[in-house]
Amino acid sequence: MAFKVIAVFVLFLAVLTISCNAQSLKVGFYEKTCPNVEAIVKETTNTIFSRAPTLAAPILRMHFHDCFVRGCDGSVLLNATGNGQAEKNAIPNQSLRGFGSIDRVKSAVEKKCPGVVSCADILALAARDAVSFLNGPSWKVPLGRRDGRVSNFSEVLSNLPPPFFNITQLIASFAAKGLNSKDLVVLSGGHTIGTSHCTSFSNRLYNFTGRGDSDPSLDxxxxxxLMNKCRPGDQTTLVEMDPGSFKTFDEDYYTLVAKRQGLFTSDSALLDDNVTRDYVRRHAISSQRSKFFEDFAVSMVKMGNIEVLTGNNGEIRRQCAFVN
Structure with a gap:
């Protein structure tokens, strides 16, 4: 009983910390110091995505991976140093793409407003613009994050929920970051865009229980x-997470999950909880795109507030891959 009380108290403190930090963020934070920052980011990202549209989904994923480890402080962007490996060296981040794109956006912003806008804010804006570019929603991004100076690969596995988590593990992982079950199912909708390597789900296809079988929760x-695309041991092939519309941000993801065709164990797990299952089914059987878009925007703002550094904490990096 005492342990449960302590656990609840720790979770309360975590949520309180997130809320207090979030209060320091605000829309229009750079109104006086870099008034055109959002236009610069949008113009640069649109140029990048126009030439390489498959980079949009990885930018959204990068923001998620950043926020779940040390908060939204741009630590995922840092290169390893002589003192140890960085977050991007951890196995879940080795497949991240788009670091050069963020560097390009940062350079464009630095030309107009040197030393003013953090890499963490640039990543948050770029993620919003990536979703918008693929016909998804847009939203006002509260700004004012500062960049962290620490990036440790050993912290990734203990903070970032992997694709094989069950629903209990997923809910706990999100709750630890101040996000609820609705945020979980809504943000999972981001799987409507992008691709995944076979290694992230091939365990569901071959020898799932040690008897040469497949995951029974998969259609x-x-x-x-999937077997035709991913042979045993395949580490290079990419598979669309939302076949047929992986370059369009829509609610088709929920139709796939409802049909037990979600690619990851974590996708199928959404059917194992009342809140997440109801959301999946509602959006699978009727067109509620505007509601999903609204929900996604709200949850993205919440996620973007996780453990942010503000005020005199952190720094404004001159280059996103290196501390000053």
Whole structure:
């Protein structure tokens, strides 16, 4: 009983810390110091995505990976130093793409407003613009984050929820960051864009329980289609997370999950909780795109507030891959 009380108190403090930090962020934070920052980021990202549209989804994923480890402080952007490996060296981050794109956006911002806008804010804006570019929602991004000076690869696995988590683990992982079950199912909708390596889900196809079987929670007719794309041991092939519309931000993801065709164990797990299952089913059987878009915007702002550094904490990096 005492342990439960302590656990609840710790979680309360974590949520309180997130809320207090978030109060320091505000829309229009750079109104006087860099008034055109959002236009610069949007113009630069649109140029990048126009030439390489498959980079939009990785930028959204990068923001998620950043926020869940040390908060939204741009630590995922840092290169390793002689003191140890950085977050980007951890296995879940080795498949991240788009670091050069963020560097390019940062350079464009630095030309107009040197030493003013953090890499963490640039990543938050770029993620919003990536979703918008793929016909998804747009939202007002509260700004004022400062960049962290620490990036440790050993902290990634203990903070970033992997694709094989069950629903209990997912809910706990999100709760630890101040996000609830609705945020979990809404942000999972980001899987409507992008691709994944076979290694992230091939365990569901081959020898799932040690008997040469497949994951029973995965649609039996979908399994052979995935097997045709991902042979045992395949580490290079990319598979669309939302087949047929992986370059368009829409609610088709929920239709796939409802049909037991979610690519990851974490996708299928959304059917194992009342809150997440109801959300999936509602958006699978009727067109509620505007509601999903509204929900996604709200949850993205909440996620973007996780453990942010503000005020005199952290720094404004001159280059996103290096501390000053």
């Amino acid at each position: 039996s007719e979908y399994v052979p289609r």
